Amino acid sequence: MELLTSKKFILPKVFFITERSEIKDIPIGIPFIIGSLSIKNVLIRVLEYEVLYQRALLSGYPFNFKQILLDNGYLDIKDLDYTFGTAPRIEFSSENYLENEELDLSKPLYECNRAFTEYVKDSSCYVDIEKLKQLNVFPIWLTDNIEKAITTNIHNYASFDYNLYNKKLEGVYGALELKSPGKNLIIIDISSSIPKAVSTTCLALAKNLSESFYADLLITGSKSILYHYENIYELNVETIYEMGMNNDQSYFKKLLTSEEKIYNTAIVFGDNDHPGHAWSGRDKKISDTDGKKLCKWKIDKLISFHTKGTDDLAGYSRWFSPKQEERVSDWVKYLNK
Amino acid sequence: MFLKSKDLKLVNGGYLVTKDDTPVFNEEFVSLQQHAEYIITFAKLAKGKDFVGKPADSIESLQTQVKELLYSTKNTVFIASPTVVGRPVTESLKLEALAFLDFQDSLSDTTKINAFLQQFKLLAEFEEFGLFFTEDVVKLNRIYTMKEVINAVTSTIKLLN
Numbered sequence: 456m457e458l459l460t461s462k463k464f465i466l467p468k469v470f471f472i473t474e475r476s477e478i479k480d481i482p483i484g485i486p487f488i489i490g491s492l493s494i495k496n497v498l499i500r501v502l503e504y505e506v507l508y509q510r511a512l513l514s515g516y517p518f519n520f521k522q523i524l525l526d527n528g529y530l531d532i533k534d535l536d537y538t539f540g541t542a543p544r545i546e547f548s549s550e551n552y553l554e555n556e557e558l559d560l561s562k563p564l565y566e567c568n569r570a571f572t573e574y575v576k577d578s579s580c581y582v583d584i585e586k587l588k589q590l591n592v593f594p595i596w597l598t599d600n601i602e603k604a605i606t607t608n609i610h611n612y613a614s615f616d617y618n619l620y621n622k623k624l625e626g627v628y629g630a631l632e633l634k635s636p637g638k639n640l641i642i643i644d645i646s647s648s649i650p651k652a653v654s655t656t657c658l659a660l661a662k663n664l665s666e667s668f669y670a671d672l673l674i675t676g677s678k679s680i681l682y683h684y685e686n687i688y689e690l691n692v693e694t695i696y697e698m699g700m701n702n703d704q705s706y707f708k709k710l711l712t713s714e715e716k717i718y719n720t721a722i723v724f725g726d727n728d729h730p731g732h733a734w735s736g737r738d739k740k741i742s743d744t745d746g747k748k749l750c751k752w753k754i755d756k757l758i759s760f761h762t763k764g765t766d767d768l769a770g771y772s773r774w775f776s777p778k779q780e781e782r783v784s785d786w787v788k789y790l791n792k
Numbered sequence: 793m794f795l796k797s798k799d800l801k802l803v804n805g806g807y808l809v810t811k812d813d814t815p816v817f818n819e820e821f822v823s824l825q826q827h828a829e830y831i832i833t834f835a836k837l838a839k840g841k842d843f844v845g846k847p848a849d850s851i852e853s854l855q856t857q858v859k860e861l862l863y864s865t866k867n868t869v870f871i872a873s874p875t876v877v878g879r880p881v882t883e884s885l886k887l888e889a890l891a892f893l894d895f896q897d898s899l900s901d902t903t904k905i906n907a908f909l910q911q912f913k914l915l916a917e918f919e920e921f922g923l924f925f926t927e928d929v930v931k932l933n934r935i936y937t938m939k940e941v942i943n944a945v946t947s948t949i950k951l952l953n
Contacts, residue, residue, distance in 0.1 A: 605890065
């Protein structure tokens with residue numbers, strides 16, 4: 456456990472932990488992020504961006520966030536234009552390479568294990584973390600008021616799970632009938648049509664979301680891989696792009712149709728690309744109606760984060776039949792407009 | 793020659809000498825004394841300085857405040873509002889969380905102070921046991937003690953790099 460700190464400026468007080476067992480060491484209400492040690496610097500960068508963005512908003516004046524990033528020393532930012540179905544090739548130097556790391560510039564970047572660290576530098580858009588915090592599914596931090604954040608987290612902690620499942624104490628308290636708390640689901644689309652700043656931010660926070668929200672994590676690119684909450688430690692976001700950045704029907708369909716699963720809430724990050732399209736030669740076009748018939752996963756509530764607004768649902772949620780639906784707007788700020 | 797702290801003094805404008813006025817020198821000791829002098833002077837001058845500043849007051853807020861005070865109509869209270877329900881559990885959890893943060897801050901400062909002070913190990917050893925000096929001439933402004941160095945570092949750890 457350590458406090459995340461920045462060399463650039465003061466960050467909100469957020470503790471960084473790498474193991475589920477460390478949650479016990481942190482008092483209720485204290486903001487924390489769970490993640491792999493290897494992406495600690497990425498998480499610090501996410502927090503730094505948030506501080507700068509909030510400061511700019513506070514000024515009340517229009518601002519150019521990209522210029523603000525440059526002015527604050529982020530000289531490595533890149534505009535990663537994304538094109539449907541193709542992964543961008545990015546020129547990057549061999550500087551800072553580990554000695555044993557292979558550098559093959561003939562391959563697209565996503566096939567290289569530096570893809571994640573390069574995509575983090577995408578400045579074509581900014582993910583408004585505030586929108587994620589408003590879900591109240593993980594302990595929040597505030598850039599200027601730790602006391603308020605603590606109070607909010609204490610309240611959310613009590614109301615977060617109606618079964619009063621207490622992860623810190625590893626027990627179920629308060630319910631008359633002992634039953635397992637319902638799991639949740641998070642789907643992150645990392646295909647090439649998703650801006651890299653969006654997919655990397657979601658991936659950087661993926662472990663934290665899964666751990667705090669008691670959720671399984673499904674990542675879709677050229678394949679779909681499901682990480683159960685119990686095995687979330689197996690997720691390595693730094694190599695995740697190696698699965699390919701096309702879209703997927705076959706793996707996704709196999710997951711959703713092979714086994715019945717019941718989830719309380721599904722949070723889905725994506726765009727219009729959906730599993731009904733025939734993405735590869737072996738796929739067939741599947742309508743949403745047929746997809747819903749095939750899907751064995753039951754979802755109570757769906758929260759859709761579509762990169763382009765609220766007119767459509769995030770594509771990989773289209774086969775679900777939720778009882779409630781919420782569409783989150785304005786969570787991606789496009790900086791090239 | 794092996795000298796303890798009580799065996800050293802400065803004479804005639806800062807020459808480092810033994811009790812019997814023999815000029816002595818130890819390169820590392822002298823260098824640490826000069827470093828200590830910088831830190832102690834830095835701490836002295838940093839005292840009372842505000843490196844953060846404060847946000848300016850808003851003239852608009854002041855105008856609003858004046859208008860509210862002079863022109864707003866207030867309802868007459870006929871029945872007193874019920875007392876707000878206390879939330880001792882939330883409050884105690886909050887206090888526990890804030891105390892944890894204070895503890896982490898102190899822990900972090902202590903770790904940084906100890907790490908910073910490692911460079912003065914030789915000075916601490918000199919005070920505890922003594923050091924070997926050779927016969928040579930050197931001038932110092934003062935002989936600083938570990939206690940002075942610790943106080944200076946503790947008061948300015950957030951500023952020291």
